Each structure stands twice: as structure tokens, then as C-alpha cells.
Amino acid sequence: MSVDKATVKRIANLARFRIEDERLEPLAGELNNILDWIEQLSQVDTDGVKPMTSVVDHALHWRADEVTDGGKRDAILSNAPASEFGFFAVPKVIE
Amino acid sequence: MTDLTDLTIAEARDKLAAREISARDLTKAAIDAMEGARALNAFVTETPDRALAMADEADKRLASGDAQPMTGIPVAVKDLFCTKDVRTTAGSHMLEPFTPPYESTVTANLWANGAVMIGKANMDEFAMGSSNESSYFGAVKNPWRLGDTDLVPGGSSGGSVAAIAARIAQGATGSDTGGSIRQPAAFTGTVGLKPTYGRCSRYGMVAFASSLDQAGPLTRTVRDSAIMLGAMAGYDAKDSTSVDTPIPDYEKALTGDIRGLKIGIPKEYHSDDTPKEIEALWQQGKEWLREAGAEIVDISLPHTRFALPTYYIVAPAEASSNLARYDGVRYGHRATLEKGDDLNEMYEATRAEGFGAEVIRRIMIGTYVLSAGYYDAYYLKAQKLRTLIADDFHKAYEKVDVILTPTTPNPAFAVGAKLDPIAMYYNDVFTVPASLAGLPGISVPAGLSSDGLPLGLQILGRAFDEETVLKVADVMEQAAGFTARPGVWWK
Amino acid sequence: MNKDMSNKYIIKGATGDWEIVVGLEIHAQVTSNAKLFSGASTEFGSEPNSNVSLVDAAFPGMLPVINGECVRQAVRTGLALGAEINKFSRFDRKNYFYADLPQGYQISQFAHPIVGEGEVVVELEGGITKTIGIERLHLEQDAGKSIHDQHPSFTLVDLNRSGVALMEIVSKPDMRSPEEAGAYLRKIRTLLRYIGSCDGNMEQGSMRADVNVSVRRSGEPFGTRCEIKNVNSVRFVMQAIDYEARRQVDILEDGGTIDQETRLFDPGKGETRSMRSKEEAHDYRYFPDPDLLPLEFDDAFIDEARESLPELPDAKLARFVGEWGLPAYNAATLVGEKESALWFEDLMGHLVKQTGKPAEAIASRASNWMLSDLFGHLNKVGKSLTDSPVSAEQGAKLLALVLDDTISGSAAKDVLDDMIETGRDPAVIVEEKGLKQVSDTGALEAMVDKIMEANPAQVAQFREGKTKVLGFFVGQVMKESRGQANPAVVNKILAEKLKG
Numbered sequence A: 001m002s003v004d005k006a007t008v009k010r011i012a013n014l015a016r017f018r019i020e021d022e023r024l025e026p027l028a029g030e031l032n033n034i035l036d037w038i039e040q041l042s043q044v045d046t047d048g049v050k051p052m053t054s055v056v057d058h059a060l061h062w063r064a065d066e067v068t069d070g071g072k073r074d075a076i077l078s079n080a081p082a083s084e085f086g087f088f089a090v091p092k093v094i095e
Numbered sequence B: 001m002t003d004l005t006d007l008t009i010a011e012a013r014d015k016l017a018a019r020e021i022s023a024r025d026l027t028k029a030a031i032d033a034m035e036g037a038r039a040l041n042a043f044v045t046e047t048p049d050r051a052l053a054m055a056d057e058a059d060k061r062l063a064s065g066d067a068q069p070m071t072g073i074p075v076a077v078k079d080l081f082c083t084k085d086v087r088t089t090a091g092s093h094m095l096e097p098f099t100p101p102y103e104s105t106v107t108a109n110l111w112a113n114g115a116v117m118i119g120k121a122n123m124d125e126f127a128m129g130s131s132n133e134s135s136y137f138g139a140v141k142n143p144w145r146l147g148d149t150d151l152v153p154g155g156s157s158g159g160s161v162a163a164i165a166a167r168i169a170q171g172a173t174g175s176d177t178g179g180s181i182r183q184p185a186a187f188t189g190t191v192g193l194k195p196t197y198g199r200c201s202r203y204g205m206v207a208f209a210s211s212l213d214q215a216g217p218l219t220r221t222v223r224d225s226a227i228m229l230g231a232m233a234g235y236d237a238k239d240s241t242s243v244d245t246p247i248p249d250y251e252k253a254l255t256g257d258i259r260g261l262k263i264g265i266p267k268e269y270h271s272d273d274t275p276k277e278i279e280a281l282w283q284q285g286k287e288w289l290r291e292a293g294a295e296i297v298d299i300s301l302p303h304t305r306f307a308l309p310t311y312y313i314v315a316p317a318e319a320s321s322n323l324a325r326y327d328g329v330r331y332g333h334r335a336t337l338e339k340g341d342d343l344n345e346m347y348e349a350t351r352a353e354g355f356g357a358e359v360i361r362r363i364m365i366g367t368y369v370l371s372a373g374y375y376d377a378y379y380l381k382a383q384k385l386r387t388l389i390a391d392d393f394h395k396a397y398e399k400v401d402v403i404l405t406p407t408t409p410n411p412a413f414a415v416g417a418k419l420d421p422i423a424m425y426y427n428d429v430f431t432v433p434a435s436l437a438g439l440p441g442i443s444v445p446a447g448l449s450s451d452g453l454p455l456g457l458q459i460l461g462r463a464f465d466e467e468t469v470l471k472v473a474d475v476m477e478q479a480a481g482f483t484a485r486p487g488v489w490w491k
Numbered sequence C: 001m002n003k004d005m006s007n008k009y010i011i012k013g014a015t016g017d018w019e020i021v022v023g024l025e026i027h028a029q030v031t032s033n034a035k036l037f038s039g040a041s042t043e044f045g046s047e048p049n050s051n052v053s054l055v056d057a058a059f060p061g062m063l064p065v066i067n068g069e070c071v072r073q074a075v076r077t078g079l080a081l082g083a084e085i086n087k088f089s090r091f092d093r094k095n096y097f098y099a100d101l102p103q104g105y106q107i108s109q110f111a112h113p114i115v116g117e118g119e120v121v122v123e124l125e126g127g128i129t130k131t132i133g134i135e136r137l138h139l140e141q142d143a144g145k146s147i148h149d150q151h152p153s154f155t156l157v158d159l160n161r162s163g164v165a166l167m168e169i170v171s172k173p174d175m176r177s178p179e180e181a182g183a184y185l186r187k188i189r190t191l192l193r194y195i196g197s198c199d200g201n202m203e204q205g206s207m208r209a210d211v212n213v214s215v216r217r218s219g220e221p222f223g224t225r226c227e228i229k230n231v232n233s234v235r236f237v238m239q240a241i242d243y244e245a246r247r248q249v250d251i252l253e254d255g256g257t258i259d260q261e262t263r264l265f266d267p268g269k270g271e272t273r274s275m276r277s278k279e280e281a282h283d284y285r286y287f288p289d290p291d292l293l294p295l296e297f298d299d300a301f302i303d304e305a306r307e308s309l310p311e312l313p314d315a316k317l318a319r320f321v322g323e324w325g326l327p328a329y330n331a332a333t334l335v336g337e338k339e340s341a342l343w344f345e346d347l348m349g350h351l352v353k354q355t356g357k358p359a360e361a362i363a364s365r366a367s368n369w370m371l372s373d374l375f376g377h378l379n380k381v382g383k384s385l386t387d388s389p390v391s392a393e394q395g396a397k398l399l400a401l402v403l404d405d406t407i408s409g410s411a412a413k414d415v416l417d418d419m420i421e422t423g424r425d426p427a428v429i430v431e432e433k434g435l436k437q438v439s440d441t442g443a444l445e446a447m448v449d450k451i452m453e454a455n456p457a458q459v460a461q462f463r464e465g466k467t468k469v470l471g472f473f474v475g476q477v478m479k480e481s482r483g484q485a486n487p488a489v490v491n492k493i494l495a496e497k498l499k500g
């Protein structure tokens, strides 16, 4: 499984990175190095092995249905790069 | 009288309790040391005023007899822990302008215990790194040097360990995802404890890889580690993965008596690539524990050698998702936009500018391994390997109480040695397996390399059995008698 | 069930007949005080970003903790759908970027939903029913809201909805007409409102549907489908399907192919159009959310949820028809809304108590009164059952007066008008307006005699065989009695006396 420039572009797009065209090739190389190294896992027979999703084997703790939070718009907006009328503001989206 | 900054937490606690010293004096000494050690670049943000105010509070508590073990103790906080009204950067340009309106549970626990924050410690960007060179705020220098050569302190808790090793703070918080507490501890002759996953709350700790991240203490002694863990740990209803079991008195576990305990030596940790002096130190560690009455048992952790590549699927995958929130909308960096730039252009420019190369590389890997058509081959495969790796440990712990290994395959290396990514990843080869299994581990300074640099040995334990880990570490620490200190060149 | 009895819906193309295939993904907001993973309020219509916790805004280090009530409501809903409940389920992250998705992912359930397969029976026109399969129900977070038209250069983002609990109910592609889709959506809405797991308020967005539409020639495999996002009324769902199916047929008949894509329904134009912002390839990179552990519960929890369920509409309908003898249409209309079914049952309770008659003897009449008289009058004044000035108890009092012949049916209408206007007791109104019906034979006979005496010509006409003049005499009696004469009694007396 080798990553080419087009794949790097696709992945960068999924991850929302602007990557200059001249960086695509070197980045593909870096990613391939890592992926080739990871490839050694294919030696291991994992048929029938249960995938681990958490090392914690306790039950999920449930919260009561009570309003305990909110009402802190100033705190929520305090770090916003742009806000207007109590909203976060981002470049206009055309649907 | 010794320098106040030389005191361990235990010593300082006793002197504070006896009112031989004040929290204010202890804190002032720490602030002076911090300001005098800027050459190390160990701190992203210094908080001297807040520290003094906290020290005064601590003195009041001490006077009223309501002191806790950490009351009045100066600590450095890894800049991964959100601290209310104090900038928290995670070592990233992305969070350079970020001031949380909330406090992480771990730091809140420390403050409730009376600890004093002197500043926010530098770290690898988003905790991704083993050398602290990926910090947007510049590399941290190891207080230990090789002649005139600057060395890395390890990572990602590099600022934290530098602050401990340079006798600035008595303790520091760290976080360990694949070795980020234990590896830098080994590089700096300090003690680093990664507790069991779920022991310390992750609430308010900037996430790198959620299923692996775990906060822990960095200190100068095992006893201090026990004291500080007690002040950091605890169930937190705000973290669904935090575990609701009682917190024992860890310091009480340090009985010095390990007779009859079984110490596992995993054969897979032997490698031809491991330097002889590290193998020799490991042998020495075995001897110390045997002499103290423990039984040495050879064990096998057959899937250990796949731990590192497994980790480099799981951690980037989770990171790619965890770091998606850094989009320039609600906080943190937003790229300056050209007129007409749309939302996507904002995302792409913001994220390209805000993240450093290693973070981008890992997000790219993580995005790739989760993407359509590759999920089964990579992510699912890795999660299955994780099961096998954890099972290895579970089987081993049917036979042994703890496991002894080297902490790192090498001592600290030069700043700018420019290891390629995979070579860098190998720094964590001995620490990552326990991370994947969620198990506790501690690195104890055990000796010096031929170049005179500190080396650490690692003790791993059963889930939620930090007590036995600390007990054995304490015995090994006594046996090793590590007293070496770096020459003070940074003042 | 009469699976194949549905009303055949066919699109006549230039090249032949086309069948349409529809599946619905309904997003229903779980009725809860707090959000799915945070303690912020779910209240509708608050100031922007006021019902937002640091968790909802995805601040660094913030973690989700599940609201147990949302789990309970999802299980109750699953039970109401006759679906299989999964005691083990899990939350996954669905990764994509959007301004109103603060985490950069939605916490949802992909591989292991909380509820598995089930089915519902929907009633179609002409008494036909059809069974629609449920594929799954899962819990997930809602996103925030982007407002594009309030500022010249910015899109504004409000996170009040961010993190609100949704149940996504996914149907099988079992619907074959807009009518079936509409009936299915209505049925789900009714069910949710019965059990109280969602208020079903489509205007406020607590319920909306993603509609998957494809077309095929009869007997062929499924065609490529388009997904019409976020349609927020039953009517729009039906219109959107109708438009979209025709659009697809036109393309296919022109030799084109259907692109699998996400589309938007424009209610103003009655059209669907491609959504540019969602055009790029989806790759959601689902994986288990490492901030959460699996969601597990035991049989006792499911049993408790089951016991908390009220009588469901299908059971109620069967009881209304089977036990109370309601006409099927009346019963279906009444159970269609929880409010009307409960109101009717309340009415019946009072009525049985007041008249001492068995329910089956009076239910049909009561249902007629409620559906035509009560609803008609409420409609006139722009009110609904929920804000009706007439309570079920008052309604029963009025009906009881009709049932024991105290007042006539037409007088009852006047009384109801008054009640709706003034909220007064019907007995008071009847008394004050003197609407009591006269059934006293003696008094009526005297009245008839008097009228016959005064109108000999008409009496003669009747006796010559022009029986139509009976109406004239009835009218005169009613006039004389100021409408209070019992018409049945009047007719009987007139028939006898006029014969001579």
C-alpha cells in the first residue's frame, strides 16, 4: 500500500491542511516510510482476536438528566477569533 | 542549610509542617530558580504572582493546621493541563492565544491539596514527540550536558522534567501517552510515574490519544512520586474513562520490604540493538531486587515487538480526530484570510499554520489509517494487536507481581540530532507496550551511561496496583543510590 | 399483515412504468432536560450560545458523559417500534468538518446501535395497511446551527443545539409511494409522542427526515439513490419524493445516470437541488469513541422501560373498534394524535359515570360528536384540543344531556358554541336559554291540536295525500315550542292526528 501524491492530497483535504504542491512528494515519502514500517503488523495472525476499544473494563457511568451547565456565553466566546451578536463568526458559507 | 530548592517534597512537607520554613520562602526560591534557568526554556509561561498568592494561602493553611501533603509545595504544570485564566498552549502555535476559562481536574486536585503553581512547563507540541523539539516555543534543554553539547530532555514532558532535574520545582505534572513521562524522566535522572489508565482524570487535559493519555507525577524521588500521585489521582464523574476505585495512601506502600515478590524479566526486551551499558544496568537492577529478597522470574511478552507500530496506528488515529476541533472557529489561532476566502480555506490555512510538522505528519497518518478501505488493515488490526499485547501482560501477571525493564534504549541525545521520525519513535520502544495495555509504570534513575548521562529502569505493574510498583521502585532507588546531579551551567 | 395490499404508485414514463423506492432516516430529538453528553439545557429558543457547556463547544480537554435518561428514552422508543434492544452498544465518532460541528466529529453509533430491527404498521387510504421495516435506531449528538443570512460577511454559529440528543430511526427501503412515506413519518411521530420520547415538533426541528429516493422498473434491483437532507414536514417529505422520483425518471429516460448525492428540498419551489457544500466525497472515518466506554444495561433496565410504556396507538385502535364499537375511521382519527385519544378516553370515562350507560352503547355517538361537533367548533375559533376551553368533563355533561333527550342535537350545537365562548357549564346554558326539549306527550298533543285547528287547509291537503305538508306542521310545532319539542315525539303525534 503505497501513498502517492494524489492520496496525500486527498488525505490533506480530509484533514483540512493546505499543503503546497511541492510538499506533496516529500510528504508522500515520509508517510510511506512510516506506513512501510507499520506494515510489519501484517505478519501477526489476528483472526478471531477481539479488537480492544478501551483498557478500562468498568461500566459506563451515567449522568442524571439535570441541567448543571450552560449560561456562560461570555466564557464560551472569550477565546473566539471572531464573534458577532453572541454568535461565533466564520467566513460566509454559501449553501 | 541546604538550598530550599534542593528539598524533596517529603522533606519540604515535613519542614513546612514543623514551620521551619514557609511556603512563601520555598516558593520564592522556586521562582528565583525558574527565572535563573531561562536558558533551559523549561517554561512557556511563568506565573510568579499567582505562585506567591497560592503560597500565602498555603501558609495560612499550614498555620491553621489544615495542611495536606502537597500544601505549599511548588510545582510546574505541563502546559497540557488547562489552568483557569492562565494561558494553556499544549506547546502549539494553534493554542498560543488560548486562555481556558476552566481548570483541569488533576490540577484542581493539586490546588485543593495546597500545591503552588509556579508556571506552565514547555512540552512537545500536543505531546507528540520524544525530544521536546517539536514545541512551537522552542526546544527544552536538558540540564544534563555532554561537554558543551546541549541535550534533549526527552519528551513530551520535557519542560516538566527539566524543572525537576534543575531543582526549580519540587514536582511537576506530566502526561504519558506512549512514554512521555517515563522516557524524559530517564533522560534527566528523575522519577516519572505513569499511573494506570483511568487513575487520573483526563478532564481538562488537552487530548492527544484519548485511550492512552494518562497524567502522572514527575519528581526527584519515589516517595515524592507516591505523595504527588495521591494528590493528583481520583475518580472524576466528568471523565467517563476515569475509574471509581479508592485512592490508597501510596506513601504507606513504601515499606522497603519486597521479600517474596516476583519480578518478571521479559525476554523480548532484550535486543541486539540495545547498548551494552543498558543491558548491564538491567542486570544490575535484577541483582538489587534479588538481594532485597524478591524472586526473579523469566517471562515472555511475545507481542511486545509489535507494540510500537501498533501504537503508531492507534495514537495518530485518535489524534487525527481529537485535533479536528482546532479549526479556528471557537478558540486558538485563526489564519489571516484574504477577502473572499471561504470556510474551507480558513480551515486549511489555519490548520496548516497552527500545527507543526510532526503534528501534521501524525494527523495525516491517523487520517489515512481510518480512511475508507484502510480501516480494517490498519486501525482494526492495531486494536486487535492491542488485545494481544494486553493479554501478554495479563498472562505474565499470573506469574509475577511486577516487571522490570530498561526505560529507554538510549540516554539523552543531542539537541538537533535530527533523528528521522521512526528512529525518534524507537525512544518509546520499552514504554509503549504498557501504555497500550493501560498499565502503570515508573522510571527510576538507576545509573549513568559511560558518558555520564542518567539512565533509568522501569517497573511495570498490574492495573491499579501502583502501590506495588512504588514499593519496588523505592527499594530499587535505595539500592541504586543515584545521587548524581547535572552541573549548573544555565544560571 | 397485508404487505402487498398497498395502493400501487407508478410513475408513467415515456418508456414505461417506474416504481419508486423510499427509505427514511428520521432524526428525533430525545425529550430530556440536559444534552446527551453534557449538563447544558436543551431548551428551544434561548439566546445564542447560552445553552452551551464547554463540552458542547469542544474546548480542549472536555469529555462526554452520557445522560442516562436519553438511553432510557431510546430503549423505550425501540420497544415501541417492536424492535430488538441491544444490551451492548457503542459510540463511534463520525469525522467531518463543519462550522457548527465543534468537535470536528459527531458522536454517533455506527457499528453497534442501541436498537436493532423492528417494524411498524402504517394505515393507508381505503383501510389498507402496510408494514414498514425498521433497520435500526441509534443515539447521536445534534450539531449547532449556522446562520448564513444575518451578516454581510460572516456565517454566524450558534451552538445551543450542539450536543442535543437525537435518535436516528432508519427505515428499510420499504416505501413505494409518497403516501406511504407520509404515513410512515406520521406513524413514527405519533408513536414518539405517545411514549413521550420526542415532542414530534417538526417546526422547531425536533423531528426531521433524510429521505432516500431511487427509482426502478418493476422487478429490477434498486437504483442509485439520492438523499434529500433535513426535510421538516410530512407534506414536504411527500412533495420532495414526488419531485425527486420524477427528476430521476426523466434523467434515466433520457439515457442519463443518477449520481449518488445529497440534495436539499426547497419548499418554496417544490424542488430538490444538489447541495454544493456536501458534494465532496464523504469519508467519515468512523471509529469507536475512546472517550466513552461501551453502553451496557441489563434485562431489568429494559423491563422497567417496557413497564413505563403507555398503551400504544395500535392497541388503542384495536380496543376502540373491538370493545367500544367505534367506526374504524373515527378510531383511527382519534388515536392518530395522543391528545385526541386521551381526551376521548377522558370524555368516555365521564360520560359512562354520568349516564350510567355502558361504554359500547355510547362510544360511537361520542366519537361522532367529538370529531364533527367539537373539532368543528374548535376549528372555527382557531383552537385545538390542547387549548380547548371545553374540558372532557364539560363535554361529557353536554353529551349526557343529548343522550337522555334533555336537549336536541341542534340545541347541543348552540350550547357548545356558548361553552367554547364562555366556558360555562352546559346545564346552566340550557337552563338560561330555555333549551330543554319538550317530550311531554300531553303538552305536545295540545300544541298539535291548536295548530291543526288554525290550519284546516293544510290538514285537508295532507288528507288528500299531499303528505309533504307534514314538514310544515313539524316546523310550526318547533316554532311554537321555540325549538324545544322533541322532533321524534312530534312526528309520531302528527302522524297519528293528521290521519284523522
Ligand SMILES: [Mg+2]
Residues within 6 Å of the ligand: C025, C168, C210
Ligand atoms: Mg444519516
Ligand SMILES: [Zn+2]
Residues within 6 Å of the ligand: C027, C140, C168
Ligand atoms: Zn444522524
